[in-house]
Amino acid sequence: MKIKDLKVKSVPCQIGLDPADQGKRNDKSFYEWIAGEDPDKSTGTFVMWLIESLAEEKSKTQINLLISDWKNSCSADEFKIRMSILNKLMPKDHPFHQIKKIKK
Amino acid sequence: MKMQEKVTGQEVVVPQIHKPKTSFEFTNVVEAIKSGEKKNEDLELFDKIESLLSPEQRQPMIDYMVQQERCTNKFAEHFFSEKKFRKRVMSLNENFLKHGEKMLRLEEAEIWIDLMEAGSDDIGPLLDTTDPTKQFKQLKPLDKKTMQQNRLFDLKNRIPDILGVEEEQFVHSVFKQNFHEVGLPYSKKNEDWLALFNDPERMDAFLSLDSINELYEQLTKGQQLDALARRVQLFWKTNETGQRIPAMHVQNMAENPDTKYVSEIGFVIEKEPAKENDPKGGRRLLKDLLVIVDKEARGSSDGANFLLGNLKLIKKYQLEEAEFVANIKIGSYVWARISDVDIPTMAEKLPGKTKTELGPKPWNEKEIRGMVFRDMILPTFEKNLVKAIHSVISSIHNPEKKKEMQTNLVENLMNNQYSKLKERALAGDLTMEELVDLGKGLNVCKFDEEGDIVQADSPNATHQGHLGKAAIMGVTWTARLKLDTRSLFGVVDKLTKGSGFIPFIKRVNQKLGLALSL
Numbered sequence: 001m002k003i004k005d006l007k008v009k010s011v012p013c014q015i016g017l018d019p020a021d022q023g024k025r026n027d028k029s030f031y032e033w034i035a036g037e038d039p040d041k042s043t044g045t046f047v048m049w050l051i052e053s054l055a056e057e058k059s060k061t062q063i064n065l066l067i068s069d070w071k072n073s074c075s076a077d078e079f080k081i082r083m084s085i086l087n088k089l090m091p092k093d094h095p096f097h098q099i100k101k102i103k104k
Numbered sequence: 105m106k107m108q109e110k111v112t113g114q115e116v117v118v119p120q121i122h123k124p125k126t127s128f129e130f131t132n133v134v135e136a137i138k139s140g141e142k143k144n145e146d147l148e149l150f151d152k153i154e155s156l157l158s159p160e161q162r163q164p165m166i167d168y169m170v171q172q173e174r175c176t177n178k179f180a181e182h183f184f185s186e187k188k189f190r191k192r193v194m195s196l197n198e199n200f201l202k203h204g205e206k207m208l209r210l211e212e213a214e215i216w217i218d219l220m221e222a223g224s225d226d227i228g229p230l231l232d233t234t235d236p237t238k239q240f241k242q243l244k245p246l247d248k249k250t251m252q253q254n255r256l257f258d259l260k261n262r263i264p265d266i267l268g269v270e271e272e273q274f275v276h277s278v279f280k281q282n283f284h285e286v287g288l289p290y291s292k293k294n295e296d297w298l299a300l301f302n303d304p305e306r307m308d309a310f311l312s313l314d315s316i317n318e319l320y321e322q323l324t325k326g327q328q329l330d331a332l333a334r335r336v337q338l339f340w341k342t343n344e345t346g347q348r349i350p351a352m353h354v355q356n357m358a359e360n361p362d363t364k365y366v367s368e369i370g371f372v373i374e375k376e377p378a379k380e381n382d383p384k385g386g387r388r389l390l391k392d393l394l395v396i397v398d399k400e401a402r403g404s405s406d407g408a409n410f411l412l413g414n415l416k417l418i419k420k421y422q423l424e425e426a427e428f429v430a431n432i433k434i435g436s437y438v439w440a441r442i443s444d445v446d447i448p449t450m451a452e453k454l455p456g457k458t459k460t461e462l463g464p465k466p467w468n469e470k471e472i473r474g475m476v477f478r479d480m481i482l483p484t485f486e487k488n489l490v491k492a493i494h495s496v497i498s499s500i501h502n503p504e505k506k507k508e509m510q511t512n513l514v515e516n517l518m519n520n521q522y523s524k525l526k527e528r529a530l531a532g533d534l535t536m537e538e539l540v541d542l543g544k545g546l547n548v549c550k551f552d553e554e555g556d557i558v559q560a561d562s563p564n565a566t567h568q569g570h571l572g573k574a575a576i577m578g579v580t581w582t583a584r585l586k587l588d589t590r591s592l593f594g595v596v597d598k599l600t601k602g603s604g605f606i607p608f609i610k611r612v613n614q615k616l617g618l619a620l621s622l
Contacts, residue, residue: 001274003318008325009266010453012429012580013393028555028567030397031435033407042408044608047596049412053419053589066590073597078604085609 051089060095067099130165134173134210137194140201154184174211183210192217196225203227205336208328215338218350219375219388224421227336233417234335234369236358239410240401243358243367248333251357253301254366255332259323260297266323278319286310327353344452347377349386360398367401369414370394373423390587391427418587428583437573439583440540442595446584450476470532477529484579485539489518492557492574496548499560509548517543517571536581537598543571 016030036042057063070082083100090096128146136144162184169180182189193213200207205227207213216225237243246254263272276292283290286306290296300307310316311329320329326341341351355370371393376386397410417423427446430436451472454462458475493513500506522542528534550565552558557574558565585595596605 003322006271006322015395033402036405036408041611044612045408047605074604081606
């Protein structure tokens with residue numbers, strides 16, 4: 001056998017393993033820490049972060065695609081509210097404001 | 105020197121005027137670039153006259169870059185032919201140096217330029233964002249020596265996971281030989297390694313051995329041992345299909361001074377080769393994620409901020425996709441809800457005889473999906489199903505209830521529903537989410553803190569879940585996520601299935617909710 005011929009497998013991602021627990025393979029408490037004491041609030045925080053990210057999106061195509069995704073995936077009421085949120089939170093010169101008129 | 109005029113006819117001493125250099129040493133030019141020495145004479149001269157050099161004059165310097173700095177010919181020629189490109193290489197070196205990550209070879213600049221867009225040429229945010237001491241205040245940075253030792257220890261501990269039995273034995277024989285070379289005994293124990301680590305001279309000698317360098321490169325798929333003290337390592341990686349691709353390994357560590365536990369944040373960014381007919385070129389991929397945060401260092405409610413803080417790397421470095429190899433108990437179910445199986449990546453790892461079965465490429469997507477499920481997912485899934493069902497039924501003592509559960513779990517879920525799912529899986533028609541949803545709503549399986557299935561009546565049973573969740577644990581599979589904003593909104597939709605995300609926004613901030621008239 002030669003060093004160059006060694007077949008090396010991929011290591012699974014190691015997420016949250018507590019260094020104190022050698023030989024153990026998971027850390028459920030890490031996932032729970034990420035989710036926080038109020039997982040719904042954490043999800044909401046993530047959504048707000050994404051909305052901020054969206055404010056920096058310059059591509060009309062991408063925004064169009066996103067709005068189409070939403071139209072197909074959520075209820076009419078939810079869609080209306082999402083459009084209203086973007087309307088209020090997207091900067092004045094954001095491509096969303098040009099698209100929204102067409103998307104009604 | 106002062107001007108001295110002699111009264112007699114003797115020689116006048118003339119002040120020494122500084123004469124500019126008329127020749128430069130290219131080796132000095134290269135070292136100056138790596139050391140960020142803008143005022144270096146050789147470099148300044150080189151920069152001035154470079155465009156006047158003939159191909160014959162340039163060739164030895166190109167050869168030097170290829171042989172000593174391990175650049176490709178293409179890169180070296182470009183370095184000489186375009187001043188703007190040269191400036192980019194120099195700025196990169198300055199940037200790395202400024203952040204304490206001096207490049208060892210110009211090869212690293214080439215790899216970075218191959219890997220990243222010009223707008224990302226700054227490792228500052230990368231180092232800051234992944235620095236555990238910035239995020240967890242009680243942690244302290246590790247000194248270089250400790251970091252090197254931890255890295256080697258990590259690698260050594262990983263060996264049983266990444267090598268087969270024969271290969272592992274071979275590697276130990278290599279270690280034994282090399283320990284012997286530096287005058288130390290070797291019996292695979294941690295004590296042997298600690299003896300090496302505690303002896304700086306022997307450690308240096310060990311790290312210079314050819315076979316140790318070769319072994320490190322092989323086990324890490326391309327990383328170089330002389331960069332062991334660096335937090336950012338750029339290397340050429342040989343991927344699954346034997347192609348050479350640019351890659352960067354980031355590994356940041358910090359220690360809890362009270363407990364000595366080492367927290368780590370690390371990952372690899374690589375650029376996949378472009379697929380046929382894909383004008384965009386290869387994807388910039390995040391993978392091999394390693395996130396260990398000392399329990400004591402974690403605040404109770406800053407996990408989400410920690411995650412979001414790291415997600416900003418996506419935009420900074422234009423990361424397009426992320427690959428996760430899940431072999432984690434609870435995590436596996438979460439991933440199955442967010443992402444489907446990455447079939448092409450897993451297909452490369454199918455057993456040889458299955459690949460023979462599939463015949464020559466290009467492979468049919470549905471067919472390989474069927475094979476991936478058949479050979480790589482379902483075997484362990486089924487074993488776990490049996491174990492989970494047994495753990496529930498055997499803990500029920502009331503005969504009527506036992507019978508009821510048996511009917512439910514065995515006859516209905518296992519023999520009926522799972523059979524149908526399996527048929528679809530083998531036909532290449534099943535998603536991961538559909539598989540793990542087996543038995544959803546019936547949370548009869550019990551797990552302990554580690555996410556291991558336990559008897560339903562066990563005192564260690566701290567969590568519960570349905571059959572599919574229990575069965576997917578421990579199955580090694582590769583998931584892939586797109587990281588653009590639109591795709592991440594898709595992830596949220598999956599996580600909040602049915603509810604939409606408005607209710608969650610309201611939870612974040614009452615005022616915000618009111619302001620948005622929600």
